[in-house]
Amino acid sequence: MGSGKRALTTAAIALVCTVTVLGAPGAAHASPGRPAPTPPPPGGTAPAAGGSTIAAGTDLEAVRKKLDRLYHDAAVATDAYNAAEEQTKQQSARIADLAREIVKGREKLAELKDRAGAAARAQYRGGGLPPEVRLWLSNDPQKFLDDAGTVRQGEHATEGLLAEMTRTQEDLRQYARDAADQWKRLDANRKAKAEAKKRIEKEIATAEKLRSRLRKQEQERLRKLEEQAANQAQTAWLDTGILKDLGSKASVEGRTAVRFATDQLGKPYVWGAEGPKSYDCSGLTSQAWAAAGTPIPRTSQEQWKRLRHVDIKDMRPGDLIIYFQDASHVAMYVGNGAIIHAPRPGRTVTVAGAGSMPILGVVRPDAT
Template sequence: MGTGKRGLLAAAVTVVCAVTVLSAPGTAFASPRPTPTASPSASRSASPALPPDKDLEKVREKLDDLYHDAAVATDEYNAAEEKADKQSAEIVELAKKIVAGQKKLDTLKDRAGAAARAQYRGGGLPDAAKLVLSDDPEQFLDGAGRVLQGERAAKGLIAEMTRTQTDLKSYAKDASAQWDKLEANRKAKAAAKKKIKQQIAAAEKLENRLAKKQKEKLAELERQAAAKAQTAWLDTGVLDEIKGKASGQGRKAVEFATHQMGKPYVWGAEGPRSYDCSGLTSQAWASAGHPIPRTSQEQWKQLKHVDVKDMRPGDLIIYFDDASHVAMYVGDGAIIHAPRPGRTVTLAGAGSMPILGVVRPDA
């Protein structure tokens, strides 16, 4: 990687701009292109057969699987985006260091050149030789001190130039490594984005096969499954043990999440108009003055784990074995979360999904 001032800064700015474009919230999913209108008879013959009502439970389970896989890919997308943001910032800082180092090196070279020109104007003899040829002992002794100082200054100048050149090489090497990481994360982000679109498109295609009454029945099956899971969780008596009160920051986080209810789920989004699950929880805690990791998996890895019976409003409940979903506990056995595409930020039962564990951001 070159050390030219303009090239490095321009490259760094280009990286930041590229990351910004890649992470733009408006890139959720493209609407399917309209197809030419077919004749009624052709439409009937081309339409896929509706699944029988008895298979709607299987449809529900299939949709759950598709949206779960989309959630996993969303976490991968968010993680790659977060890493890319950090790497682009590091490249900018390295570029600044390279520019500053190059300026310093230019100054040192000017000083070395000035010393060489002074020696040339003095006949080319070094100061030590001039003193040896002097007939004045006092001048010799006074000059000897200056010679030693000059030699030390010259050695110091050379050492400083060497250090600066070494630093510049190190900065350039680090910047090159960050470029490689940035490119790898760009590819990871693109792959995750492709997978998200594929999973959601498959889910939408499956749902679009249903008649209106079947969609209503499917929605009812979803509610029943969530209610069944919540009832089973409450029947354990766990709610009788949960008596924790929210901290000051926890109350602020809950207030923020509550004010987002009704806003749509959009993968990769972190507000203010839409959210994905970890986008909602991370922004809620950021608003409370306590930043936390962006993804549900990193929230599970990095934040303090607490027992379910000890949780309090503001704590985060992590769901599924792969930590692919997160919600905020708000008390009374309820959560606020951004469920999945096609849904909005809503209130739900804390036990309506398989709980992996609970984490506390402000432990």
């Protein structure tokens, strides 16, 4: 990262420490307390595109809350899409593994059949006379006894070959059943992914249509309402005295993850994206920790389920903060009450206040 960008980032994080009005516009689904109504412009209301009107103050606050709900629903659908995408990749890999096992099993079965056939032909060449007759006809009784022992060994080996052939055939049948099950799951996850994609696009389109109805002045007032809501939530969080108890010593891996996240500042949010040009919230955190050498689950919900939980008072840079009761948003804590996150469609990776959204809990990817 260049010195100019580093200075910019340092200044942004320092601003978090000294000013309680942190938070670039909040994430798609922030739900802090209601801010004071914005005074209406002269005339009280402004006509919106298409002939409708959006009243100032209370009605604009209702628009903000509706947008929050729409973007929250899009975030939930994005998590479902990402989960289905991960499962689809895993199932495709498993099917490929099973196909390789089936090929190897068929080759092994063909080899066993050849060996069993050779053993049967060798036995046939020994003749069909009873052993006692062959002993009487033999010029060398000791050689006959030696040959008889060899035949018995051959018979045992043949029995072993037949048992191994049976096991191999059963393995092949099981591989085929497993592959069929994986294909069914793969098909179900592809359908789930397609449905989630439809829901995401619908929610985002509805939000964009709602925004497009606002005039320029109304959009500016809405932006200020969003900032005010995030700032109020952050101030309330800081007022709890949480920073006094927070430790700040990051692990080596945590510092690497924070550096990666910092280098992504300004890149656009795109749902389902994992970089390098754009990210969604969990795409950013999962890639940051992958860069630190610690792979973590792809989605915010799986990160919440599978990573180690730590108390907020023990939080340190690099830890992940999970937001909302449904764990639909995630950000990286970078210290001094600040996070780096990819907020929602239409926004970029940014620094915000850690308390600007309702916190579900904190998880730590690294074990050290």
